[in-house]
Amino acid sequence: MPISSEPTAQDVLQRVFGYDHFRGHQADVVNQVVAGGDALVLMPTGGGKSLCFQIPALVRAGTGVVVSPLIALMQDQVDALTELGVRAAYLNSTQDMATVREVEHAFVSGQLDMLYVAPERLLTDRCLSLLARGNISLFAIDEAHCVSQWGHDFRPEYLGLSLLGERWPDVPRIALTATATEATRIEIIERLGLHDAQVFVSSFDRPNIRYRIVEKNDPRRQLLDFVKNEHAGDAGVIYCMSRNKVEETAEFLCQQGIDAMAYHAGMDAQRRAANQARFLREDGVVMVATIAFGMGIDKPDVRFVAHLDMPKSVEGYYQETGRAGRDGLPAQAWMAYGLQDVVQQRRMIDESTGDDAYKRRSAAMLDAMLGLCETVSCRRTRLLNYFGQVSTACGNCDTCLEPPQAWDGTIAAQKALSAVYRMWKERGQRFGTAHLIDLLRGKKTEKIGQNRHDELSVFGIGADLSDNEWRSVLRQLIAQGLLSVDHESFGTLGLTEASRAVLKGEHTLMLRREPPKPARGRGSSTSTRTKAPAIVLPPAAEPVFAALRSWRASIAKEHGVPAYVI
Ligand code: ADP
Ligand code: MG
Numbered sequence: 001m002p003i004s005s006e007p008t009a010q011d012v013l014q015r016v017f018g019y020d021h022f023r024g025h026q027a028d029v030v031n032q033v034v035a036g037g038d039a040l041v042l043m044p045t046g047g048g049k050s051l052c053f054q055i056p057a058l059v060r061a062g063t064g065v066v067v068s069p070l071i072a073l074m075q076d077q078v079d080a081l082t083e084l085g086v087r088a089a090y091l092n093s094t095q096d097m098a099t100v101r102e103v104e105h106a107f108v109s110g111q112l113d114m115l116y117v118a119p120e121r122l123l124t125d126r127c128l129s130l131l132a133r134g135n136i137s138l139f140a141i142d143e144a145h146c147v148s149q150w151g152h153d154f155r156p157e158y159l160g161l162s163l164l165g166e167r168w169p170d171v172p173r174i175a176l177t178a179t180a181t182e183a184t185r186i187e188i189i190e191r192l193g194l195h196d197a198q199v200f201v202s203s204f205d206r207p208n209i210r211y212r213i214v215e216k217n218d219p220r221r222q223l224l225d226f227v228k229n230e231h232a233g234d235a236g237v238i239y240c241m242s243r244n245k246v247e248e249t250a251e252f253l254c255q256q257g258i259d260a261m262a263y264h265a266g267m268d269a270q271r272r273a274a275n276q277a278r279f280l281r282e283d284g285v286v287m288v289a290t291i292a293f294g295m296g297i298d299k300p301d302v303r304f305v306a307h308l309d310m311p312k313s314v315e316g317y318y319q320e321t322g323r324a325g326r327d328g329l330p331a332q333a334w335m336a337y338g339l340q341d342v343v344q345q346r347r348m349i350d351e352s353t354g355d356d357a358y359k360r361r362s363a364a365m366l367d368a369m370l371g372l373c374e375t376v377s378c379r380r381t382r383l384l385n386y387f388g389q390v391s392t393a394c395g396n397c398d399t400c401l402e403p404p405q406a407w408d409g410t411i412a413a414q415k416a417l418s419a420v421y422r423m424w425k426e427r428g429q430r431f432g433t434a435h436l437i438d439l440l441r442g443k444k445t446e447k448i449g450q451n452r453h454d455e456l457s458v459f460g461i462g463a464d465l466s467d468n469e470w471r472s473v474l475r476q477l478i479a480q481g482l483l484s485v486d487h488e489s490f491g492t493l494g495l496t497e498a499s500r501a502v503l504k505g506e507h508t509l510m511l512r513r514e515p516p517k518p519a520r521g522r523g524s525s526t527s528t529r530t531k532a533p534a535i536v537l538p539p540a541a542e543p544v545f546a547a548l549r550s551w552r553a554s555i556a557k558e559h560g561v562p563a564y565v566i
């Protein structure tokens with residue numbers, strides 16, 4: 001390496017990496033680690049975490065050992081470093097024995113500035129005894145949130161990494177992640193034993209990303225419109241939950257003339273690698289993928305990230321959307337979100353094999369995600385608040401640009417909840433959302449006939465709302481825990497403790513309605529139905545309505561009927 005005996009961090013930044021200035025907390029982190037202290041670095045994707053350990057590894061004597069969870073990531077970084085003249089190598093399962101021996105020899109004889117190792121590799125006897133024979137300048141644990149059992153990228157091997165601090169108490173350790181929740185931070189410190197680490201937290205705002213969450217009704221068409229109208233020729237990533245859906249969506253987009261490819265863990269490794277390489281190398285390629293795609297992918301000009309299915313946590317959403325606009329130019333994070341997302345995610349938690357604590361925590365994480373989807377205030381503020389950071393309304397997200405309306409959904413909710421109650425009370429039956437909507441709208445379907453649901457008093461009481469509007473109402477009721485979804489019996493709906501208060505009219509339930517869409521020619525469903533009016537009350541009217549509501553509630557209670565009947 002062409003660096004004099006005692007280079008400073010600033011020298012290395014300029015001479016090796018060719019940058020003039022450190023960004024954000026980089027300089028402070030580098031100083032802390034160069035001085036031999038531990039650090040925990042929370043910095044958003046694209047923030048420049050790599051330099052935080054690469055520079056100290058070059059400034060301090062010995063080899064910096066970097067734990068990195070993905071082979072592709074390791075190879076990319078080693079290639080980039082080698083090109084800069086840094087002596088870097090990696091150890092992972094793709095190498096033959098001769099190469100492994102070569103790398104081991106280089107390490108022991110002090111010829112490496114940096115050694116990247118996969119976590120499962122590092123914890124083997126062979127590797128630990130190798131490390132004991134060399135001179136280590138620091139340990140870097142990249143993507144440290146992989147240690148979090150609650151997170152979306154959990155790697156059991158990461159749990160073993162606390163051993164590094166025990167065996168090498170004098171070697172500084174630096175853990176880095178783009179996940180910023182307090183809970184993850186605490187978990188990283190606990191599980192890696194980083195109790196004396198200095199914690200560096202950057203702002204997690206990505207001001208160039210515009211957040212948009214649209215109500216899902218015809219997702220493929222909505223996606224196609226979005227890509228064609230707003231991102232023709234742009235590189236983008238589209239996330240779907242299942243492998244099947246990835247394949248189907250990629251195929252559909254190709255048929256529509258979009259240069260789309262698929263990526264998921266079920267594909268053979270070669271095709272996957274080829275698709276990834278094409279995405280990175282060429283312009284304007286759209287990758288349709290499961291969340292298996294993306295960690296560590298440093299493609300600066302991804303102009304959009306789209307979600308056809310809702311992620312299960314805000315952390316996941318933030319990480320995935322964070323892959324857009326790493327170059328700082330305008331980019332969009334778009335998601336279609338609907339009733340099925342809520343039902344599906346609740347089912348996945350129910351069906352998971354985790355214990356009660358796991359389920360409770362997963363449910364809390366899902367609730368936060370649902371809160372972000374249903375919010376009527378600024379999405380960015382909501383997102384940053386989740387990470388414990390403050391922000392004012394951004395002016396660059398859908399809710400800031402086109403504020404959704406809030407409407408009094410109390411009566412609609414009472415209708416839905418009463419219908420569920422009646423089916424159960426009078427027939428001992430439970431049904432899913434589709435049947436409930438048919439019942440509310442008074443459709444004489446075969447299933448309605450078979451179950452004689454047209455004889456129920458609640459049949460047809462919801463004819464004033466469209467199918468889509470009912471889906472939106474039910475989605476919000478489930479999201480708010482006012483309807484439960486029982487997955488043991490095929491997603492049937494039930495009442496919850498909280499629904500009683502709504503049924504009794506004890507409080508007003510404000511629901512979200514999407515801002516009106518520009519008319520899309522003829523045949524739209526808006527013409528035939530009466531729209532529930534957006535209720536905007538003058539402040540003085542509120543006590544009057546409150547009194548009316550409680551009066552209605554008390555009469556209803558007296559007669560044992562739902563309040564909407566009054
Ligand atoms: P992260 O790991 O936090 O997602 P990276 O370390 O991959 O981010 O860095 C993202 C990009 O920012 C890289 O292209 C890197 O070269 C660049 N970068 C990092 N630090 C600086 C800096 N101080 N000046 C200019 N560019 C930087
Ligand atoms: Mg990184």
Ligand code: ZN
Nearest residue numbers: 378394397400
């Ligand atoms: Zn906003």
